[in-house]
Amino acid sequence: MAKIRHVEIFMANLTPKVKRTDAIQCFESQETPFVRIVDSDGAMGLGYTYTIGQGGPAIVSLLRETLVPKLVGREAEEIERIWRDLLFSTHATSVGAITSLALAAIDTALWDLRCKRAGLPLWRMLGGAKSSVPMYTTEGGWLHIPTKDLVADALEAQANGFSGSKIKIGRPHLSEDRERLAAVREQVGPNYEIMVDANQCFSRAEATRRARVLEEFGIAWFEEPLPADDVLEHQLLAASTSVPIAVGESIYSLSQFKDYLTTGGASIVQVDVARIGGITPWMKVAHLAEAHNVPVCPHFLMELHVSLVCAIPNAPWLEYIPQLDSLTASPMKMEWGRAYPSDAPGLGIDWDEEKLEAAKINGLKAGFGG
CATH class of the missing domain: 3.30.390.10 (Enolase-like, N-terminal domain)
Structure with a gap:
């Protein structure tokens, strides 16, 4: 000691x-x-x-x-x-x-x-469930990006082995979101995952309306459709659609995740290691989600989350949004759409x-x- x-x-x-x-x-x-x-x-x-x-x-x-x-x-x-x-x-x-x-x-x-x-590296210290994880990319799906560029980015990610692309939604009219998603789905085919993220911008009525459109395109999940602190509204939305509902990046305690999981308001848990208060509570949320047979797909912080998702069995994807390249001597290891945690002792981030x-x-x- x-x-x-x-x-x-x-x-x-x-x-x-x-x-x-x-x-x-x-x-x-x-x-x-x-x-x-x-x-x-x-x-x-x-x-x-x-x-x-x-x-x-x-x-x-x-x-x-x-x-x-x-x-x-x-x-x-x-x-x-x-x-x-x-x-x-x-x-x-x-x-x-x-x-x-x-x-x-x-x-x-x-x-x-x-x-x-x-x-020991963090991913082994915490359990060592797997030595790599598939990635999906968010970096080419931002709301301002024109449809043709969304398509080009998704095709490039698919060609590089990524498992899916996330596209931001919440354009002023439903038809605009639909046009963007339809264009991407047509080009990437049925076997490439498309995730969508509304960043809490909808009412339940509008989220329900848009979820019907999402069902057409086999969307992998509908992320933050509603204000994150409204568990009941998420529960009602989840019961009304076949699209999995993803929440977690704006949740700050284990108890809040418990409420989502026990009520069925979340089909995907996106616990963020910074916003939940660190690795100690993050692991508790991950195990709680496993007990409810719910996957963990954490928000952001890929350079740290890569070790956490490889420590647990119920984490099928890592979100690709690079953050720390300007402060590190080497980036997170990636090969053919998969991320690999470092074997160096510690968090696995090569700080400069x-x-x-x-x-x-x-x-x-x-x-x-x-």
Whole structure:
């Protein structure tokens, strides 16, 4: 056992390589807070979290003023105890996005540290269910992209071995979404998966109407059709359509996932390791989904999620949206539409320390301990 000796907080701001739009927002930046933990033996773990566009400084503030000062002197291996103590120390702001995102930065750093001390990659430490996972791509399916370019991207992904493509929906009229989906389906054929994502933009009446169109094209799932906190409406929608309903990227606690699973409101669980509060609660959600015979297809963060989906048996796909190339020495390994977790001890992300140092934002960093 080794105690936490030093903790560093800093934030970087990443710019996406392509324009990313959906029915509710334009994804222009990714604010990325980091936590680095060093133990009394000198071992180091690096974790991170993120926000789309804004909110990163609020996470850094919660880490700096409330959470991280409680870490120095704690036993680094007591990850579950630390996670719960920090959660209850912020009970006035839990459950919520800022608290969960802050907890995730700490929790992923602790798991990185544990794996490095054990000499194991994360995917093996957590179970080692499989050594690779198929991918689907979202990067060519954004809402602003013309139909011909949607088709071209899907055909290119199919030719490169990807299992499917996700297309954003939520155009002003149903006919526009239908035209885009019909064009892609005609070109890729019946055996290539098409997923759709509405980013919570519909009422249940409109989602039900659009689901009838989705059924025509054999859509793999209908993602975030409704506001994510409305379990009952998702349950009613799921009962009215044959298209699987996918939720999870905007859910921040194990209990919320429990409600979705026990009511039948979710056919696909898209738990996000940052938004749920880290690896510790992510694994609980994954096992809960397995108990309900529901697959896990996590949202975003592919460089970290690749290790998590390979740790469990009920994760059939990984979402392809590259994030961290500007901060790493090498990208996530991919071959013929499959992703492979790293065998290096830790989270499996090949951070470039010089790039990390250069990306730190002044005024959004702090250090604690010796």
